[in-house]
Amino acid sequence: MKVLITGGAGFIGSTIASACADNGVESVILDNLVTGRAEFTDGHRFYRGDIADGALLDQIFADHPEIEATVHCAALIVVPESVSDPLRYWHANVAKTIAFVQHLLRNGRPRLLFSSTAAMYGPGDDFAVDEESAIEPGSPYARTKAAVEVMLQDVAAATELRALSLRYFNPIGADPQLRTGLQTPRPTHLLGKLIEASETGAEFAITGTDWPTRDGTGIRDFIHVWDLAAAHLAGLRSFDEVVPKDGSGYQVINLGTGTGTTVREMLVGYEQVTGESLRTRETGPRLGDVAGAYTRSDRARRLLGWTPEHSLADGIRDSLRWAEVRAERLG
Ligand SMILES: NC(=O)c1ccc[n+]([C@@H]2O[C@H](COP(=O)([O-])OP(=O)(O)OC[C@H]3O[C@@H](n4cnc5c(N)ncnc54)[C@H](O)[C@@H]3O)[C@@H](O)[C@H]2O)c1
Ligand SMILES: O=c1ccn([C@@H]2O[C@H](COP(=O)(O)OP(=O)(O)O[C@H]3O[C@H](CO)[C@@H](O)[C@H](O)[C@H]3O)[C@@H](O)[C@H]2O)c(=O)[nH]1
Numbered sequence: 001m002k003v004l005i006t007g008g009a010g011f012i013g014s015t016i017a018s019a020c021a022d023n024g025v026e027s028v029i030l031d032n033l034v035t036g037r038a039e040f041t042d043g044h045r046f047y048r049g050d051i052a053d054g055a056l057l058d059q060i061f062a063d064h065p066e067i068e069a070t071v072h073c074a075a076l077i078v079v080p081e082s083v084s085d086p087l088r089y090w091h092a093n094v095a096k097t098i099a100f101v102q103h104l105l106r107n108g109r110p111r112l113l114f115s116s117t118a119a120m121y122g123p124g125d126d127f128a129v130d131e132e133s134a135i136e137p138g139s140p141y142a143r144t145k146a147a148v149e150v151m152l153q154d155v156a157a158a159t160e161l162r163a164l165s166l167r168y169f170n171p172i173g174a175d176p177q178l179r180t181g182l183q184t185p186r187p188t189h190l191l192g193k194l195i196e197a198s199e200t201g202a203e204f205a206i207t208g209t210d211w212p213t214r215d216g217t218g219i220r221d222f223i224h225v226w227d228l229a230a231a232h233l234a235g236l237r238s239f240d241e242v243v244p245k246d247g248s249g250y251q252v253i254n255l256g257t258g259t260g261t262t263v264r265e266m267l268v269g270y271e272q273v274t275g276e277s278l279r280t281r282e283t284g285p286r287l288g289d290v291a292g293a294y295t296r297s298d299r300a301r302r303l304l305g306w307t308p309e310h311s312l313a314d315g316i317r318d319s320l321r322w323a324e325v326r327a328e329r330l331g
Contacts, residue, residue: 001024001236001237002027002067003236004029004071004109005020005028005030006030006072008027008029008036008046009031009037010037010074010183012168012225012229013029013031013074013115014179015174015181015225015228016071016228016229018177020236021043028047028060028064028067029044029046030049030060031047031048031074032074033048035077035184037180037183039329040180040183045064047059050096051097052099057100057104058103068111069109070104070113072097072114072115075093075115076088076093076141079142080287080288082141083139089144093148094147094151101152101155101161110161111162112162113163113232114152114164115166115168116252117141117142117167117168118167118293119138119139119141120136120146121136121293122134122135124293127291127293128260128293128296129294129297130297130299131167131297153248153250156248156250157248162239162243162245163250164239164242164243164251165250168223169220169223169257170222171222171223171228172191172223172312172316172318173316174226174319178322178325178329181322182326190266191319195319195320197278198276202279203281204278204281206264206282206283208283208284208285209282213291215262217262217263217264218262218263218289219260219294221256221257222266223315224315231304234304234306251303254295255300257295258297266312267280272313273313273316
């Protein structure tokens with residue numbers, strides 16, 4: 001099998017490409033390198049360019065008529081940036097994805113897996129959400145993802161397009177073989193900040209201690225990126241059963257572990273893995289922060305036959321291993 005991966009030079013897309021390679025699925029990567037790294041495409045066929053470039057897409061499909069499906073990871077993903085520059089996000093994530101879908105249909109490529117986000121769920125009573133839970137995206141970034149989902153559903157109902165939206169919870173870790181990982185040197189997410197605190201000896205700030213969670217701190221569902229990649233492989237292999245030709249042409253699946261982990265629990269987990277004790281301080285929540293969510297859905301298991309195999313400790317360990325080699329790998 002051969003697949004097109006947009007955003008395959010980024011964190012998640014490159015991990016999916018590695019998982020595909022390990023399982024006999026060939027990847028063709030399309031990425032404009034706005035945040036991605038050319039090094040991450042090593043070993044794969046790589047086209048540097050934009051998802052909205054119709055002539056380039058026609059060329060790719062002419063060069064690779066065997067491409068059976070597309071994994072669409074390309075997007076801008078920084079939440080605060082989406083607040084300060086929403087037009088850039090709507091253009092990059094929505095307008096360009098509309099153009100991209102037009103190019104797919106023109107080239108007769110109806111199968112699409114879309115990288116969506118659990119950040120679009122509204123706050124539930126107990127933080128556990130399934131695919132039918134209320135969609136209340138809290139940022140322009142999450143709204144662009146929700147808008148693309150609605151667009152895909154409409155287009156799938158009227159054309160040959162068939163789309164599977166995969167709503168990721170919070171990815172951590174790296175490819176266990178460390179071929180790729182998170183490319184940013186100064187990540188702002190929880191685990192990145194824990195690693196930074198242990199590297200620099202600075203205090204780790206617990207941002208938000210008044211949420212209605214079991215210990216007052218934010219709660220998330222941390223999913224190992226290698227498990228996420230495995231779910232895409234399962235989605236590619238079972239695509240025609242999961243999104244059958246004779247149905248609505250659209251399906252959505254949560255990709256999380258089903259376990260909620262609070263910030264304090266993550267801190268304890270980190271200290272257990274490293275044997276370190278971090279200095280901490282407590283502050284108010286970050287701008288735009290939410291209490292958080294974890295999945296309670298078994299749809300991924302039922303439809304994809306997929307269950308996550310990596311523990312929280314595995315994710316912490318692989319993030320640490322990648323942090324050690326990142327600079328030397330990326331220069
Ligand atoms: N990382 C997360 O926490 C998270 C959570 C939920 C969903 N997602 C989604 O997963 C996908 C991948 O995220 P990531 O963490 O790997 O981000 P990333 O920034 O590492 O990867 C995105 C890739 O897309 C490329 N790209 C962006 N716009 C493009 C365009 N117009 N044409 C071609 N290439 C383009 C970038 O160069 C980059 O390589 C995104 O769609 C994101 O919204 C990520
Ligand atoms: O130094 C820190 C960093 C984070 N947190 C807390 O940790 C929790 C999780 O934060 P983070 O790891 O940033 O996850 P999210 O808030 O869910 O946001 C991330 O995950 C989203 C969904 O995957 C993406 O859309 C965002 O871009 C990405 O920042 C929150 O309660 C934060 O307040 C701290 O206490 N201290």
